[in-house]
Amino acid sequence: MSLRKVFRSRKFSKSFMDVNAAVAPALEGGEKKEEAGEDGNAWSGMLPELLREIIRRVEVEEEQWPQRQNVVACACVCKRWRDIAREIVSEPQNNGKITFPSCLRKPGPRELPNQCLIKRNKKTSTFYLYLALTPSFTDKGKFLLAARRYRCGTHTEYIISLDAEDLSQGSNAYVGKLSSDFLATNFTIYDSQRPHAGAKPSSGRSSRRFASKQISPQVPAGNFEVGQVSYKFNLLKSRGPRRMVCSLKCPTTPSGETSDITSPESDKTQSKDQAAPTCTILKNKAPRWHEHLQCWCLNFHGRVTVASVKNFQLVATVDQSQPGGKGDEDTVLLQFGKVGDDTFTMDYRQPLSAFQAFAICLTSFGTKLACE
Structure with a gap:
């Protein structure tokens, strides 16, 4: 298909159309002279x-939205266009943008966090991430993910899906799930896809995707454990917010951080080196007691407007070998807070993905008598 047909089938911006109009006579002349390139056009x-x-x-x-259909259209014209598109367009795994469903499992941006909203429907126990x-x-x-809470015997599960209507483990839109214990203090995050080469499905009945061992060879019957969230007991009922620790499996490059520049050759190298992801340990940032307001306070920079025990900020521990160690208080990797009766904000950044951040925030919902 010629690029002219692609242009007419897409809604390009005015600035781009001005460029296209300016070069159209030259291109038409090129067509008349039959100055075809190596791809025959x-x-x-x-x-x-x-x-x-x-x-x-x-x-x-x-830069922001919608789907990157125009960028894809340019890259599909010919090999030369594709090579230049690779030079200019940053890959989703490096810039933290959410432009395709696969980006929901990629790390967020490094500098400024992705700002999201979570809407809750109490009647249906459903949560929507935007x-x-x-x-x-x-x-x-823009809708990203949906989750629904189910009671399964002595524990609770949250099924996470790409489809706001179809929230079942057998759906093609199924992304993963969150499983809790009886007291809702310990949670396990499961991913439906293999997080890295060599990963094996978690054993145990609670980690199964289907009741039977296998439904279809194309659909894995098991889930892959990618993280755990634990809330500390508050046996003395001391005043203060909930205390939580998260242990997540985050893929990294050989240098330990996401690369800014990638190529097809480096992608192949990274895919081999990412066989053993690192374990990132997060803990909630310690709040400060405000004497005048007589409450515990955290600086959410205007992103939280309602006081709630669910509000939290997560930072990475300085010593990753010590889950209860001191945290890096300067860099907040995930913050979650209430802004309305059923509206919450969720801001996350690298190394967390949207899927991991959403699963962690889901653990905050529900009553936790042992922690409050």
């Missing part, structure tokens, strides 16, 4: 400077 023979400017403008226009597109708490944003 005139589009591959476009000047490199002009081609880079076109793809750069398309990338800038799709990517915030504006600073307003009333705007719903």
Whole structure:
């Protein structure tokens, strides 16, 4: 399919259309002269400077949302366009953007966190995660994930799905689940997909995706454990917020952090080196007692407006070998707080993914008598 048809089938920005209109006569002349490139069409023979400017403008226009269909369309024109698109367009796993469903399992951005909203439906015990597109708490944003709470004997499960309507483990939209113990103080996060090469499904009845061993060879019957969340007991009923510790399996590059520049060759190398993910330990940031307000306070930078025992901020422990060790108080990796009766904010960053952050926030819902 020619690029002209692609242009007409997509809604490009005005700035890009101005560039397209400016170069159209030159391109038409190129077609008349039959100056075809190596791929057999005139589009591959476009000047490199002009081609880079076109793809750069398309990338800038799709910084936030919607789906990156225009970027994909450019990369599908020919090999030359695809190579230049790789030079300019940052891969989702490196920039923290959420543009495809697979990005929900990728680490968030490094500098500024992704700001999200969680909407709760108490009647159906359902929770919906949205990517915030504006600073307003009333705007719903872009739907990302949904979860529903089920009571399974002595424990509780949250089924997490890409579909807001189909929330079952047998669905193709099934992403993973969250399983708790009887007291709702210890949680295990399961992923439906293999998190790294060599990972084996968790054994045990609670980790199974289906009652039977196998439904289809294409659909794994088991789940893969990717994290645990524990709430500490408050036996003395001392004043203060809940205390929690999270242990997560986060994939890393050989250098220990997400690379800024990748290539097809480096991707192959990273996929082999990511066979053994590191374990990241998070703990809640210690709040401060406010004498005037007579309450425990944390600085949520305007992202939390209602006081609640569910509110928390998570930081990484300085010594990862000590779960109860001191935390890095300066960098908040995940914060969760209440802004309405059934509306909550969720802001996360690297190394957490949207799926992991959502699962951790789900553990905060529900009564925890042993912790309060």
